[in-house]
Amino acid sequence: MTFGKGCHLHLIDGSAFIFRAYHALPPLTRKSDGLPVGAVAGFCNMLFRYVENNKGADAATHVAVIFDHSSKTFRNEIYPLYKANRPDPPEDLRPQFPLTREATRAFNIPCIETEGFEADDIIAALACKARDAGGQVTILSSDKDLMQLVGNGVGMLDPMKNKRIDRDEVIEKFGVPPERVVDVQALAGDSVDNVPGAPGIGIKTAALLIQEYGDLESLLARAAEIKQPKRRAAIQDNADQIRISKRLVELDCNTPLDVELDDLEVQKPVAGDLLGFLNLMEFRSLTKRVADSLKVEAPPAPTAVTAPAAAIPSAAEAPLPFDTAAYDCVRDAATLSAWIARIRERGHVAVDTETTSLDEMRAELVGISLCVEAGRACYIPLGHRQGTGDLFGGAELAPDQIPMDLALSMLKPVLEDDAILKIGQNMKYDAKILARHGIRVAPIDDTMLMSYAMHAGLHGHGMDELCDTYLGHKTIAIKTLLGSGKAQITFDRVPIDQAVPYAAEDADVTLRLWALFRPQLHRARVTTVYETLERPLIPILAEMEMAGVQVDRDTLSRMSNAFAQKMAALESEIHELAGGPFNVGSPKQLGEILFERMSLQGGVKGKNGAWGTGADVLEDLAAEGHDLPARVLDWRQLSKLKSTYTDALQDHINPETGRVHTSYSIAGANTGRLASTDPNLQNIPVRTEEGRRIREAFVAPPGKVLVSLDYSQIELRILAHIADIPALKQAFREGQDIHAMTASEMFGVPLEGMDPMVRRQAKAINFGVIYGISGFGLARNLRIPRADAQGFIDRYFERFPGIRAYMDATVAFAKENGFVQTLFGRKIHTPEINAKGPGAGFARRAAINAPIQGTAADVIRRAMIRMPKAIAGMPAKMLLQVHDELLFEVDEAAADALTDRVREVMETASDPAVHLSVPLTVEAGRGANWAAAH
Structure with a gap:
């Protein structure tokens, strides 16, 4: 129409x-x-x-x-x-x-x-x-x-x-x-x-x-x-x-x-597509209603994965019911003193802070909640405000609150007492908030990380979900206090009588989860994982995040301008190749030019009638030698670099410190890899010249340098050990070029004078196999015919049969046990491993990769945990962890000593827990900026 x-x-x-x-x-x-x-x-x-x-x-x-x-x-x-x-x-x-x-x-x-x-x-x-x-x-x-x-x-x-x-x-x-x-x-x-x-x-x-x-x-x-x-x-x-x-x-x-x-134009829903999505989301009642409306049969509900039976209290262990009306509000020093006495008597306390923001470096402390036993919790209001204030805030403090300095001075000795265990949920956040007030919280237990050690891959590890799953209780929703949308307020504007049940409940829930999870660590055989890889990392990451890394705003601004100019030049070239101007950012216009005006092959129209122009489509066309899609890919890459990094990073520079303070999620990835957010510094591309240049904006202050130390091919080394591949292990022991060796083994070419293209193909296969790459994926990466790519993979498995044996054994173990393990005992659950259909292949690849990637993650965690002691007394601090790399800031005069010490820690990080049959090697560099150091 x-x-x-x-x-x-x-x-x-x-x-x-x-x-x-x-x-x-x-x-x-x-x-x-x-x-x-x-x-x-x-x-x-x-x-x-x-x-x-x-x-x-x-x-x-x-x-x-x-x-x-x-x-x-x-x-x-x-x-x-x-x-x-x-x-x-x-x-x-x-x-x-x-x-x-x-x-x-x-x-x-x-x-x-x-x-x-x-x-x-x-x-x-x-x-x-x-x-x-x-x-x-x-x-x-x-x-x-x-x-x-x-x-x-x-x-x-x-x-x-x-x-x-x-x-x-x-x-x-x-x-x-x-x-x-x-x-x-x-x-x-x-x-x-x-x-x-x-x-x-x-x-x-x-x-x-x-x-x-x-x-x-x-x-x-x-x-x-x-x-x-x-x-x-x-x-x-x-x-x-x-x-x-x-x-x-x-x-x-x-x-x-x-x-x-x-x-x-309005189109009717396609029953299969709509019901398939709703069923995948597990919206059972809506799936049935939609099926009835479309007059078709609803698909069978997917099999749900529930919490491990051992984690759910039996009827005989029915917990004390939650009674939020029974929580105390601590408004004076005498009452707080009584609570501190209870804490010392019990020897442990669950702690939670309430603040005005999720940004730990800028959030203002509003209150602290404590819990010493199930059902016995309190909230200490410290920074609640009343009145409207003015454009810049300034509302007066609500009455009947302990002065913050007094409350913190009273709490400081107990929160820093090594004989009293502090329990939290995502305790890294609370530790940073309190550290900004001069309180070093230790020792720490974290229920989020206990759940992560036991249940990685089964469900999320947020407090509300854990409470619902393991305690059968729905917590008070924060939005009932803060509101939503444009009317949303910050926690300091919540009336104290409403804040008490919410905040104290958090501490109560945390203590109950801790009491439930603590003994289960041993039963799940992950006590060592929690005690050596999760718990000790909390203060390490908190220190790194608070240190931040200096970023030069002018450098980012210049890069943004340079990217804009390159994009403009590419647009002109693209318009010339297309035979006229069009909106390069318009997938619809691009599709019409490629598949209608230029009549290129391989175009597929979507349900809306527009040609598909995703990266996969353009990469295939570029691999066939077409210039226009190749230039569009270049333009898109620059556009993403500009918007995601050179522009956005400027907004993340803290006005007080002049540095960027990323936040690491310890429980963010099932395999144990750390996830970086706000901003994500782990996804800065390094495979292109423009991507690498972004690291130039990360700089060292005057008199200091940045030192980068990076594990060399750690996942391939772990694969060689786990799969017991003699040729790979020998090559690593002798310090050979592993990619050249692989090319020589596979293609029968001598190491001396090897064609760089042949080595590149072997490198793509080496890394691709770890991630279960298909012939189709390798063909796209190398821009070669799919049949050739599949032939390379087949030949690889023939030459190194141990890899195929490892993959088959790992999948079989996952199907039988519902999880796989790293060399250090970390469990990664695989709930979809026995599923049928499109998701089965992904679940299989994830199970194969998890022990390798997870072991590599465990190794660098162990290195990070040992680092503060190793570099104590040196004019240096650890700033960033990015995949297999650690970045330090150090006085120029101490750079050599730091490099030697850190290299030793990193190369021995697997000992004595795991004796790898291949050596770990670390490459080091230094410079005035991150790009020069890496």
């Missing part, structure tokens, strides 16, 4: 749907693996209701769901502080964002997002285009920012209240018609989005001014006529700021679109 008169376009604000679903429903996790799916469930229910109700006179003929692509948009270039106050999404919501996109596609509804633009801009562009084509538009959202679009055939519908928002409703809300909404917003600003506006001018005052003067520019031109002195000064003194604010709030109807209106 050609879009035009008589057509009705529905534009669904997908981001609003997600947050509405997340905050409206209790937390939900997929039972098979603990994946958070509550928001996805709510989102799917909302889409299903929409599809079911899309009938009658207002039914859509065309529809799309619009999402925000990322937090950074063109508005941040106009005003860098735009949305700077927005908190990061909740940790359990982040993995659900991509699933909501998959859900949208499963419902056979177009899913649209554009990098650099907000969902509102895309909605504006589509609405304007549909309006100009003579169609009708309904925007399904209650977002006030979209109300500027209302009129001339464009309306809004609040889907939660089922209430239409037309011109009259906009006037009622803003005091002006839709065409003047932007003027009012520019004056009033928006504290949530950090739009400055005019100080002291609210919506009502802004509306009165616009009504009187007609529009914003007339008001600014005639500001001297304003009678009230404060209003006049606010307008005159902030004219430039107001104009910037207008640019921030005004939606861009010229936002580039990757789709045409005709592509958005």
Whole structure:
């Protein structure tokens, strides 16, 4: 259907749907693996209701769901502080964002997002285009920012209240018609989005001014006529700021679109696709309802993986019920002294802190909760505030709180007492918060890491999930205290009487989990893993994270500009190859050029009728010798480097320290690898020149250098040991070039004068085999025919038969036991290993790789844990851990001594627990920046 008169376009604000679903429903996790799916469930229910109700006179003929692509948009270039106050999404919501996109596609509804633009801009562009084509538009959202679009055939519908928002409703809300909404917003600003506006001018005052003067520019031109002195000064003194604010709030109807209106025609869901997705998510009731609606049979429910039986208390061990009303609120020194006496009597205490942020380097301490036995917990309010304060905070402290300095001075001796065990859930966070107040918390037990040591691969290890799974109790949801969306508050604004049950319950839950998990470590035979690889790492990582690494903002800025220039040059080259200009960032336009204008082979259209232009498609075309897709790949890579690193890293520089402070997740990966977040410094690409250059921005202060030490081919060495491959072990013992040796063994070519291309092929096979690479994947990596690639792999297994034997034995062990193990005893559970269908191959590859990657992770953990003692007294500190590399900052004069000492620790890290039959070797480098050191 050609879009035009008589057509009705529905534009669904997908981001609003997600947050509405997340905050409206209790937390939900997929039972098979603990994946958070509550928001996805709510989102799917909302889409299903929409599809079911899309009938009658207002039914859509065309529809799309619009999402925000990322937090950074063109508005941040106009005003860098735009949305700077927005908190990061909740940790359990982040993995659900991509699933909501998959859900949208499963419902056979177009899913649209554009990098650099907000969902509102895309909605504006589509609405304007549909309006100009003579169609009708309904925007399904209650977002006030979209109300500027209302009129001339464009309306809004609040889907939660089922209430239409037309011109009259906009006037009622803003005091002006839709065409003047932007003027009012520019004056009033928006504290949530950090739009400055005019100080002291609210919506009502802004509306009165616009009504009187007609529009914003007339008001600014005639500001001297304003009678009230404060209003006049606010307008005159902030004219430039107001104009910037207008640019921030005004939606861009010229936002580039990757789709045409005709592509958005309503399509019925494909039963197999939709039911398959819902079943994969384990939404049993919704799967049945959808199946009934589509008049097909619902697929069988997947087999759920439950918590180990030994971890669930029996009826005879029924725990004490939770009674949040019984928790104490400690408001004076005498009561706190009594609690400290109880702690000393018991010899252990569960500790939890409440703060204003998840950023440990900037969060303010609000309160501390303690628990000494199940059901006996308290909360100590320290920084709760009351009143509204001003633009910069400043609300006064609520009454009846112990002065923070006094409370911390009383708690410091017990929290630092080595004879008293401190128990926490993700204790690294609390330890950093307290360290900023001069308290060194030790010794520490961590229930999150106990669960991780026992249950890696079975489920998540967050407190709420563990409490639900092992204690059968739903904790108080933080959103019931903080609210959600634009009305969300920080914990210091929570009334103390509401904070007590929430905060004290956290400590109570933590102590109960500890009492349950502690004896199970021995039964699960992971006590050594927990005590030697998990628990000791907490203070090590806390110190590294607090130290941070110095980053040169000017270097990042120069790189951003250089990348922008290279991207512009590539665009010109791409346009020339394409025979004319087009939007390089538009998959739709690119697909039409490649497969229609240029008639290249291998194109496949998706369900929306657009040609697929993903990286895999372009890599295949580039491998066939086509220049255009190769240049587009280069352009995309530069675009990602610019947006993800050289631009975004600047926002992560702490204004107080001038350094970037990443956060490491000890329990982030099932194999034991550490995960780096906020920002992720482990994914900085190093295979390209441009990617490597980003490391130049990580610098040493004057008088110091950065020293990098990196394990050489550690996973191949571990494979040689585990699979007992004599040729590989001999090569490592003799210090041979392992990739050249492999090429010589496989292809019968001499080591001397070897063709670099042959060595490159052997290297790709060496590393690919560890990750279970297929002939198809190797063909793409080497850009060779698939048959040749598969032949290489077959020959590899023939030459090194021990590798195939290892793989088969590992899979058989996983199928029999439900887990695999590293050489150090770490268990990685494999719940999907016996599954059928598409996921079976992935589960098999993961099981094969886990003992190798996990052992390598264990080795570097052991090295890190030994490092503080090894470098004690040296003018040096450990800054970063990235895969198999450790990065240090050290005085120039001590760089040689540090290198020697660290190398010795790293190369002997497997001893005496595991005697590898191949040596571990470490490569070292130093420089004024990270790129020079590595």
